[in-house]
């Protein structure tokens with residue numbers, strides 16, 4: 504027997520839960536599937552905190568979408584009655600020759616956003632536990648802060664279910680195809696065949712494999728998170744005293760720290776992790792992983808280099824230009840490919856549901872998504888940037 508819906512959502516993590524919520528709240532009949540039971544620790548949306556910031560270093564074109572995301576996070580937080588976001592202000596500290604601070608200045612200038620620029624001396628004066636080098640500067644974004652991913656995913660899932668979505672956990676989609684008439688799509692799971700007019704892939708690290716025929720030049724990057732206990736000046740790391748701080752310590756090399764929300768100070772290197780398949784991700788944290796991070800902590804934030812409290816492994820799903828993929832499948836205009844990751848997508852998940860719902864119901868978004876199209880990934884240059892051995896699917 505075939506079960507039918509208006510839209511099937513494959514993957515109910517950060518973006519899929521939001522998509523299911525927005526679609527169902529617009530009155531569409533939604534069926535959603537997830538391999539696991541989100542929020543869970545097997546994908547890209549765990550680890551207690553995510554950074555939100557508005558002066559967007561990755562490009563001014565993200566800012567209008569980001570500003571809408573702030574509104575939707577506030578709305579969701581109010582409706583759910585659960586703390587999902589805490590605005591603390593946040594610093595981006597970088598070598599003045601690096602891309603990070605230049606990108607923030609460009610976004611702030613184009614969208615008239617307030618930022619403070621601090622010299623190394625001013626950074627240290629304001630935050631004595633931070634020791635930038637003489638080539639660095641900081642931008643302070645007063646609207647930066649933390650998001651709490653697990654309750655955020657849960658809040659979206661709850662709203663989806665309350666609006667009538669049929670969400671099925673521990674039920675992976677094993678295959679999909681256009682339906683016989685060509686106007687809809689069919690997916691298979693262990694419990695049967697499901698049919699819908701439209702299909703949304705929000706499968707995170709598994710998305711490239713689900714559409715492997717497209718040969719998307721995307722790879723899965725292993726990322727390790729650590730929670731440290733400061734060895735001195737613990738109060739300085741509390742959210743009321745210092746928000747998150749990202750460091751571009753060499754051009755293209757970054758680490759970041761979240762304030763201590765009660766579990767210790769979360770720190771991690773950003774990018775330059777090993778490529779992996781999501782199902783065979785190495786989740787064992789090694790001394791080598793820890794030492795690579797501690798080297799930077801000792802150099803720039805020595806008071807933080809205390810006892811290891813916890814660690815976890817997570818995944819980025821990267822594109823060659825590190826921008827998102829949000830587009831219709833090039834061969835099927837009723838299938839949406841949604842992969843806002845490359846290590847910076849969570850903060851957009853509140854607005855991603857609205858974008859998906861607009862694309863499903865109106866065929867387009869009100870935002871300029873031209874930097875997130877699929878065609879750019881099919882270009883020779885993008886293909887060359889991701890050799891077959893780096894891809895999480897068989898390329899033959």
Ligand SMILES: Cc1cc2nc3c(=O)[nH]c(=O)nc-3n(C[C@H](O)[C@H](O)[C@H](O)COP(=O)(O)OP(=O)(O)OC[C@H]3O[C@@H](n4cnc5c(N)ncnc54)[C@H](O)[C@@H]3O)c2cc1C
Pocket residue numbers: 513514515516517518519536537538539541545546547548550552553554555674675676677705706707708709710713726727728771817818819841842843844845846847848849850851
């Ligand atoms: C360590 C780390 C730190 C990060 N820090 C930040 C940050 O500070 N700020 C920020 O904005 N972003 C950050 N990001 C990025 C952000 O977390 C991700 O972009 C976002 O979580 C991706 O969400 P997603 O919905 O694409 O993937 P996920 O949340 O992983 O969801 C994908 C879901 O699809 C399911 N699935 C897969 N295959 C199938 C199938 N065949 N059938 C059914 N279900 C399936 C999976 O089980 C999973 O639940 C970070 C990411 C990591 C890993």
